[in-house]
Amino acid sequence: MRNEITPVRHGTMRARNLAVVLGEISRRQPVSRARLADVTGFTKTTVSSLVAALKAAGLVREDGPVRDGERGRPATAVSVNGDRVAGLGLEVNVDYLAACVLDLGRRIRHRHIVAADNRGRAPERVIGALTDLAERAIAAAGDQGLTVAGAVVALPGTLDRAGGRVRTAPNLGWRDVAAGELLAGGLPTLALPADQDNEANLAALGELWFGHGPELGSYVHVSGEIGVGAGIVVDGRVFRGAHGFAGELGHVVVDPAGPPCACGGRGCLEQVAGQEAILRAAGIPDTVGTSTAGPDGPLAALVALLRDGDGPALAAVRRAGEALGQALSAAVNLFDPDTIVLGGIFSALAPWASPAVEEALGGGTGVVRHAPPRLTVSRLGGDAAALGAAALVVERVMNDPALLMEASAHPHGR
Amino acid sequence: MRNEITPVRHGTMRARNLAVVLGEISRRQPVSRARLADVTGFTKTTVSSLVAALKAAGLVREDGPVRDGERGRPATAVSVNGDRVAGLGLEVNVDYLAACVLDLGRRIRHRHIVAADNRGRAPERVIGALTDLAERAIAAAGDQGLTVAGAVVALPGTLDRAGGRVRTAPNLGWRDVAAGELLAGGLPTLALPADQDNEANLAALGELWFGHGPELGSYVHVSGEIGVGAGIVVDGRVFRGAHGFAGELGHVVVDPAGPPCACGGRGCLEQVAGQEAILRAAGIPDTVGTSTAGPDGPLAALVALLRDGDGPALAAVRRAGEALGQALSAAVNLFDPDTIVLGGIFSALAPWASPAVEEALGGGTGVVRHAPPRLTVSRLGGDAAALGAAALVVERVMNDPALLMEASAHPHGR
DNA sequence: CTCATTTCGTTCAAGCTCTGGACTAATTAA
DNA sequence: TTAATTAGTCCAGAGCTTGAACGAAATGAG
CATH class of the missing domain: 3.30.420.40 (ATPase, nucleotide binding domain)
Known part of the structure; x- marks a missing residue:
């Protein structure tokens, strides 16, 4: 019933083994050929041949002899060549x-x-x-x-x-x-x-490489911007669904009786937790055309209000957090992630929004999972x-x- | 960042190519070696060798010569051997x-x-x-x-x-x-x-093999029983999430203000659309210990009431359908399936429940997708x-x- | 200081699997 | 009967990995 088992030729075999060795080098660098043979199960001969090919292509570099403290001939360390x-x-x-x-x-x-x-x-x-x-x-x-x-x-x-x-x-x-x-x-x-x-x-992938890293496990990364999207990473790979439209968190319904959304539904998350909705609820004009994220942008204004303890702003963000939490709890039940990462505007709003998110997540996951997923905040800037x-x-x-x-x-x- | 690129040896190559040929035979049987060479890209030599190995293992059978209408030497058809x-x-x-x-x-x-x-x-x-x-x-x-x-x-x-x-x-x-x-x-x-x-x-997999089949595309199969679960199939493969707990539809929150659930959350789908909840709302005692699905079970009683137009029963099932639709719309936004399949008890209740489900699904998917997913009902019995x-x-x-x-x-x- | 020991990496013959062209087999069309 | 066409096999050859033997470079014991 599965489609995509493709023929393997010698070339394919070689290509994949090159990837195996390159991956192991990247994971363990600097590393000797002998150790590579150990961890991959290849013979020393094969490792040498693969490393030589990677070296010739400039993907890998020899760092010179390294004595590993023990006796015996010292190894020549190999690592990924970042300069080519x-x-x-x-x-x-x-x-x-x-x-x-x-x-x-x-x-x-x-x-x-x-x-x-x-x-x-x-x-x-x-x-x-x-x-x-x-x-x-x-x-x-x-x-x-x-x-x-x-x-x-x-x-x-x-x-x-x-x-x-x-x-x-x-x-x-x-x-x-x-x-x-x-x-x-x-x-x-x-x-x-x-x-x-x-x-x-x-x-989401940026967060894996430059943010919290592999400790995230499998995770849902919320990308709050004008819209609200989610990037879903399972076992280090982005889950895209069959057509690449998976993770449309913004149109998960959080209030079936809510106002109609441009998407045709009612009470979508985006209408409560989208940037425009939050700003509106907080009483801040959403100046179209101004850089949102800049120091003079509306987001900065919102954060300033929050810092000052402004009631409507706090309520708006708390409400957004509740709705976000509700939508995310659906994502948690459906995807079973280890971690939830708040990114985009939610990264700035996290101090005020995340308690509500956490509360929503803490509840409905008891039967299946031992514990609710960890909730963290993205460390990355706008160019994640x-x-x-x-x-x-x-x-x-x-x-x-x-x-x-x-x-x-x-x-x-x- | 990905882990599982494994070394490929000659044996692995052979094993995968055996699978390629076997899969192609299964897809096109009966089929000649020549055609297999065509569709796989292998040489005729290789195909012959692989087919011979499969035949020796009893996985494949030769059906004797078949003239394909054209001129030239007739082919010997090969097909999967179902008798071993x-x-x-x-x-x-x-x-x-x-x-x-x-x-x-x-x-x-x-x-x-x-x-x-x-x-x-x-x-x-x-x-x-x-x-x-x-x-x-x-x-x-x-x-x-x-x-x-x-x-x-x-x-x-x-x-x-x-x-x-x-x-x-x-x-x-x-x-x-x-x-x-x-x-x-x-x-x-x-x-x-x-x-x-x-x-x-x-x-869900049963539905793919013995129910609607590949026309389902990617789909979410709702397994309504005592609990409410979902099997998610993307590109012919079951999506299990990182720990195998994906698809817990029953604990998606459909009413944050709803009654507390055993899972620790509030207003989970299962409390509205689980079998016990539906029966209770319809005024039918859930006789623990009786075979649920049997002709005298409470489910049969419910269906009888529905047929008779019983008000509370209709309302209970309609409410369950609404809630199910709401939870499924989250699944649709997050997974982007082509089809939703109602299975388990929902298969029997579909005539009364699916309008509400359909309504909920029809709404909130406009921006991203062209059309809401198809909604179908499982054809399989209890042993799906x-x-x-x-x-x-x-x-x-x-x-x-x-x-x-x-x-x-x-x-x-x- | 010398030699045995240990570990690293290379060399070379051998094995497994796919490739490609030649060849045989079986049928249709002329 | 002969040419053309298509199916499948045979066999030498090439790509890649294996495995044993070997040379290289270090440590430690005597």
């Missing part, structure tokens, strides 16, 4: 554009955020500006001797990833935009095909999705390094 | 035990349901009775020349699958039961290790989970036929 290959992460959001270059050693080599009011701006112009940002990032990478292997773009909307199109991005005012083509037109051709993904998914996008490129290389190794040598057709 | 290997599915539920034997050709060869009041009965005794059932099923298989390759047990509770233990099965009154050991003690050793899975997951369990065994063989082929020949260590 990098991934480019790009992000389009309502009020900014971001780019970020991440090398294979997981060091951020370049990071650039530009405020920009993209609401209702023509997609061509937005992508044009993004392309500029990307070119500057690629140049910056080049200056450091890095080759950008691929790029991923984070977009705040629903995507047809296979077709490279944005279906709808309500907060940008986009509808059926061929973002992939537009971007491909402006960028140099990279070794890996460019890809797009949802902002919420990538922000750009970071996650770059991480996705690096992950892709790590998972199939053969993609970057002379195509002639290993044509493991898929 | 079978899977055993077992099910423990509150008021019955079930067993089912499914051959590799997906034909049900044996099916047996026994009414039994398992509430509060000692786990040893229940498993003992199940073992009897299993032995009879294995004997019945043997009489038909079938070898049972493996078994899967469906249990109504939360499981630690790796450890072979039942954590809690509230409706059975079980707590931390080593079901795996108990069963292994009573059964002959099979080629594949026995396994357990949640009743809801397996019922036993069928799914047997299907899981067959699926396992199809996905790695090498498991059944002389271990000496292909030790593809994982």
